Amino acid sequence: MGNLFSSFAKIISILLMLLYSYGLFRNLSIDYREGKKKLSGLLYKILLLLHFISYAVLYFQTGNLFYIYFYLPQLLYFLLYPLIWKKLYPFYNEVLLNNQCLFLALGWILLARLQEAKAIKQFAVAMAASLLVLVIPYIVDKIWDFQKFRYIFAGIGIVSLLLVLVLGTVNFGAKMSVSLFGFRFQASEFVKLSFVFSIAGILSEEHGKEGVIHSACVAALHGIILVLCKDLGSALLLFISYVFMLYVARNQLLYLLAGGLVSALAGIVSYGLFSHVRTRVYAFIDPWRDMAGKGYQITQSLFAIGTGGFLGLGLFQGLPNKIPIVENDFIFSALSEEMGGVVAICLILICLSCFMQMMMMGRDMESSFYKLVALGLSVIYVIQVILTIGGAIKFVPSTGVTLPFMSYGGSSLISSFIVFALFQSLFIIQGQEDEVEMEEDAESAEEQEMESEEEDA
Amino acid sequence: MRREDSEEKKSRKGKEKNPENKINKQREKQTEGRQQAKRRREEAISETKLAMIRRKQNREMLGIVYLFALIFFAMIVYFCHFILFQAEDKMASPYNARIDYLAQKTVRGEIQTADGMVIAKTVTKEDGTESREYPGGAAFAHPVGYSVKGKTGIESLGNYYLTNSGINPLQKFMNEIENRKNPGDTLVTSLDADLQKLAYSLLDGRKGSIVCMEPSSGRILAMASAPSFDPNQLQENWDSLISEENTDGNLVNRATQGLYPPGSTFKLLMALEYIREHPTDWQDFSFKCKGEYVDPSNPANVVHCYNGEVHGTVNLESAIAQSCNSAFAFIGSEIDVNRLQSLAEDFYYNKDLSIGLPSKAGQFSLTADSPTWLKMQSGIGQGETLCSPLQNLCMVSAIANHGTLIYPTILSEVKSKEGTAVHHFPKGEEITLMSSSESDALKQFMRSVVTEGTASALKTKAYQVCGKTGSAQVKEGGKLKTNAWFVGFAPMDNPKLAVSVLVEDGDTGGKTAAPLARELFDLYLK
Ligand SMILES: [Zn+2]
Numbered sequence: 001m002g003n004l005f006s007s008f009a010k011i012i013s014i015l016l017m018l019l020y021s022y023g024l025f026r027n028l029s030i031d032y033r034e035g036k037k038k039l040s041g042l043l044y045k046i047l048l049l050l051h052f053i054s055y056a057v058l059y060f061q062t063g064n065l066f067y068i069y070f071y072l073p074q075l076l077y078f079l080l081y082p083l084i085w086k087k088l089y090p091f092y093n094e095v096l097l098n099n100q101c102l103f104l105a106l107g108w109i110l111l112a113r114l115q116e117a118k119a120i121k122q123f124a125v126a127m128a129a130s131l132l133v134l135v136i137p138y139i140v141d142k143i144w145d146f147q148k149f150r151y152i153f154a155g156i157g158i159v160s161l162l163l164v165l166v167l168g169t170v171n172f173g174a175k176m177s178v179s180l181f182g183f184r185f186q187a188s189e190f191v192k193l194s195f196v197f198s199i200a201g202i203l204s205e206e207h208g209k210e211g212v213i214h215s216a217c218v219a220a221l222h223g224i225i226l227v228l229c230k231d232l233g234s235a236l237l238l239f240i241s242y243v244f245m246l247y248v249a250r251n252q253l254l255y256l257l258a259g260g261l262v263s264a265l266a267g268i269v270s271y272g273l274f275s276h277v278r279t280r281v282y283a284f285i286d287p288w289r290d291m292a293g294k295g296y297q298i299t300q301s302l303f304a305i306g307t308g309g310f311l312g313l314g315l316f317q318g319l320p321n322k323i324p325i326v327e328n329d330f331i332f333s334a335l336s337e338e339m340g341g342v343v344a345i346c347l348i349l350i351c352l353s354c355f356m357q358m359m360m361m362g363r364d365m366e367s368s369f370y371k372l373v374a375l376g377l378s379v380i381y382v383i384q385v386i387l388t389i390g391g392a393i394k395f396v397p398s399t400g401v402t403l404p405f406m407s408y409g410g411s412s413l414i415s416s417f418i419v420f421a422l423f424q425s426l427f428i429i430q431g432q433e434d435e436v437e438m439e440e441d442a443e444s445a446e447e448q449e450m451e452s453e454e455e456d457a
Numbered sequence: 458m459r460r461e462d463s464e465e466k467k468s469r470k471g472k473e474k475n476p477e478n479k480i481n482k483q484r485e486k487q488t489e490g491r492q493q494a495k496r497r498r499e500e501a502i503s504e505t506k507l508a509m510i511r512r513k514q515n516r517e518m519l520g521i522v523y524l525f526a527l528i529f530f531a532m533i534v535y536f537c538h539f540i541l542f543q544a545e546d547k548m549a550s551p552y553n554a555r556i557d558y559l560a561q562k563t564v565r566g567e568i569q570t571a572d573g574m575v576i577a578k579t580v581t582k583e584d585g586t587e588s589r590e591y592p593g594g595a596a597f598a599h600p601v602g603y604s605v606k607g608k609t610g611i612e613s614l615g616n617y618y619l620t621n622s623g624i625n626p627l628q629k630f631m632n633e634i635e636n637r638k639n640p641g642d643t644l645v646t647s648l649d650a651d652l653q654k655l656a657y658s659l660l661d662g663r664k665g666s667i668v669c670m671e672p673s674s675g676r677i678l679a680m681a682s683a684p685s686f687d688p689n690q691l692q693e694n695w696d697s698l699i700s701e702e703n704t705d706g707n708l709v710n711r712a713t714q715g716l717y718p719p720g721s722t723f724k725l726l727m728a729l730e731y732i733r734e735h736p737t738d739w740q741d742f743s744f745k746c747k748g749e750y751v752d753p754s755n756p757a758n759v760v761h762c763y764n765g766e767v768h769g770t771v772n773l774e775s776a777i778a779q780s781c782n783s784a785f786a787f788i789g790s791e792i793d794v795n796r797l798q799s800l801a802e803d804f805y806y807n808k809d810l811s812i813g814l815p816s817k818a819g820q821f822s823l824t825a826d827s828p829t830w831l832k833m834q835s836g837i838g839q840g841e842t843l844c845s846p847l848q849n850l851c852m853v854s855a856i857a858n859h860g861t862l863i864y865p866t867i868l869s870e871v872k873s874k875e876g877t878a879v880h881h882f883p884k885g886e887e888i889t890l891m892s893s894s895e896s897d898a899l900k901q902f903m904r905s906v907v908t909e910g911t912a913s914a915l916k917t918k919a920y921q922v923c924g925k926t927g928s929a930q931v932k933e934g935g936k937l938k939t940n941a942w943f944v945g946f947a948p949m950d951n952p953k954l955a956v957s958v959l960v961e962d963g964d965t966g967g968k969t970a971a972p973l974a975r976e977l978f979d980l981y982l983k
Binding site: 004007244247248251288291292296299300302303304305306307309310313318319322341344345348349351352355356359362363375379382386389390393394395 | 517518519521522525526528529531532533535536537539540543544545547548550552553554555556558559630633634
């Protein structure tokens with residue numbers, strides 16, 4: 001009976017994910033708000049069903065009541081959280097919040113299956129972060145001119161990275177986190193936000209060469225400290241987002257080409273300098289040669305994906321825990337192994353659609369500062385997705401970057417919450433402006449109509 | 458262009474007008490009629506707005522979206538390609554713990570010969586216990602291997618396929634519902650049942666190995682090794698098989714793991730090297746055999762021709778046909794050792810010739826600094842040179858196939874229990890080891906070995922055999938023993954079968970090994 005249910009649930013989950021992704025891309029082609037609302041309501045129901053079925057499988061496979069107790073607060077969260085947003089900000093972007101909740105749901109399903117304790121911890125952090133970020137649209141709306149604080153942001157970023165460099169603990173060959181008040185903070189997760197704000201401020205406020213030089217200095221300082229920490233993944237993230245922001249701000253292809261050249265050079269130099277970079281490149285080029293050593297992690301990840309195939313083995317039917325640190329860098333492989341390659345591809349598409357949505361919000365922004373902020377954060381988001389998923393499937397060398405909302409880790413989770421809340425803020429403020437404009441237009445149109453009616457009479 | 462021009466001023470506009478109040482007010486006023494009118498207008502406005510946005514689209518940002526969409530697309534294609542085409546080969550790795558885990562859900566599949574004989578199957582008794590049976594017995598034991606006490610042979614090589622089920626998904630689904638195990642897939646090997654049985658019976662209790670393959674496809678048709686073991690009694694006999702008193706090496710697959718001095722069969726490579734060093738005038742090679750060749754640097758070291766025979770003046774062809782040791786000892790002392798070394802390594806000396814079964818790499822250790830005596834001995838395949846029967850088979854197979862070796866393979870296809878094709882193993886890689894003019898020359902030499910040389914046992918009108926005998930001497934426990942070799946193929950013009958026969962502690966290759974090859978050709982070419 002358990003088997004029947006599990007196979008059945010596997011197929012249903014795949015169908016639900018397909019439906020969800022289809023709906024998401026359908027959403028891009030719907031222009032009117034009513035249609036969007038209806039669709040996003042439907043997507044949310046799909047999400048709830050997927051979440052329910054997966055937890056039912058977890059329970060039936062193990063008979064462990066933990067899964068039922070853990071499911072209920074999650075369900076409550078998924079039911080309440082959108083309502084709170086709606087109450088506070090009627091114009092919030094429902095589809096973006098849908099996607100965020102889907103990532104959370106998938107993350108909680110996989111973490112609960114992998115390690116119960118970590119799932120609980122992750123859930124607790126998510127609750128706190130969820131409440132915390134509710135103030136962000138309000139703050140953004142109130143303060144608005146964040147570009148004034150551009151050098152304060154730069155200072156905050158550089159100082160926190162310096163703190164990590166001096167006080168940080170070494171993890172997988174790189175210094176990435178500091179312990180503060182009993183919590184381990186992964187500073188780079190937050191520095192990427194301050195970095196984007198600082199660079200966007202400089203590039204939008206200071207025109208001409210000045211802005212380019214100042215921003216380059218800020219970027220270089222960040223980069224150098226990150227390289228000293230040996231946190232090359234974050235250095236790469238910041239650098240790429242900087243190059244794209246510079247390119248859009250100044251509209252010169254030259255910057256993009258120069259950026260590409262510099263990253264290629266930096267890649268070669270860091271290959272020569274850092275042994276853990278060499279290890280990862282070896283593991284990328286031919287992991288099969290050394291399956292017990294350097295290639296162990298990536299080959300285990302590929303075994304998981306390959307054995308799972310397109311349909312997946314079903315929850316608790318595979319061995320995702322064979323992959324070292326699966327809950328961080330390789331959560332995608334666990335998803336692919338047990339929920340199937342189709343679900344994994346859907347996830348890739350949903351991430352892409354998130355990125356497209358973010359970029360569109362950036363495009364629609366009138367303020368050039370926020371346009372650049374949106375661009376910088378979108379690019380960081382998309383690169384993170386490419387590095388994590390690409391790393392798990394050996395599309396790119398693995399870098400130790402995390403998958404937003406899904407990978408285990410408090411700092412990464414909180415930072416993802418903030419990024420998505422920032423986009424909500426931009427959308428809400430833009431939406432209010434549009435609404436006002438539309439109303440004005442509508443009023444004037446009405447007046448004209450009345451006038452013409454009078455004339456007819 | 459409004460947004461871009463008045464960016465700074467406009468950006469605060471929404472705020473100044475205090476949108477929330479306004480919206481609330483508007484909400485209150487809403488009536489149904491107004492809503493409809495509004496919707497109509499909204500549609501009209503959104504259309505004009507859309508057109509406006511389209512005009513103002515920030516080209517760069519759109520470009521960036523396209524760029525990343527392209528990368529995502531590439532990533533998805535890569536992902537699918539991995540699952541569809543790469544995964545299957547890689548999953549069989551012993552490092553993939555999932556195979557054994559999943560194996561519990563299937564009944565291990567059958568292994569069959571190319572002609573359909575079942576050589577391994579799992580029988581489920583009424584009480585649900587499973588046992589693995591090997592109807593082919595000891596004759597097939599080495600290539601097939603076993604799956605108790607660890608896994609070896611094809612049981613290990615094809616483990617992934619044997620533990621996967623390719624039956625139709627509906628049936629699979631039904632089995633899962635009813636909690637029945639799915640039947641594992643059937644693995645079809647390239648082995649020819651009759652040839653394999655004959656090869657094993659020809660060894661007849663003597664130590665040795667016989668390997669056969671089809672030169673044009675690289676498919677291994679037979680792989681016998683003796684003494685063997687009964688895979689059906691493995692559990693019971695295990696302790697005695699691995700005990701230190703057992704020096705027979707029953708579990709060793711001599712075809713791939715046995716290393717022997719190649720003896721005179723190595724003269725083919727010496728001749729090839731000589732041809733390469735004298736591309737225009739090798740036909741003029743002439744050596745006067747006096748029955749022995751004395752080391753010019755140390756007269757105490759002498760290489761004798763077999764039985765002290767004196768072959769008189771020989772050229773390259775007759776030196777091979779008569780297997781003249783003196784001539785090749787001379788060539789060995791004269792030849793460019795570095796080039797010989799790289800030639801030997803092309804033929805898998807010092808390199809693993811792995812077909813997925815346990816194997817050992819042949820050895821060739823001659824260097825330019827080696828003493829002349831060692832060079833002379835290496836010239837006749839003695840000294841420190843060692844090779845496996847499969848390795849020697851590959852050498853003659855390349856000669857048979859116009860100089861190109863088709864890398865040997867032993868698995869041919871995977872079928873589901875219902876008979877539908879699941880996977881087809883491709884032909885081995887094509888590796889060009891010599892030019893076709895070189896292979897033609899060697900073919901001619903090997904032909905005269907049969908027509909006027911040491912392999913007269915293979916003279917027949919039914920087909921034309923090309924071959925080379927070898928009688929390699931080894932010291933074992935202070936006793937000098939002769940290992941008898943025959944390597945060759947037939948028919949000469951269109952080789953269908955290449956064989957490599959090695960019998961330990963026999964007479965000469967011509968007397969002990971060649972007659973066995975004759976029976977193999979007789980059976981396969983009839
Ligand atoms: Zn002679």
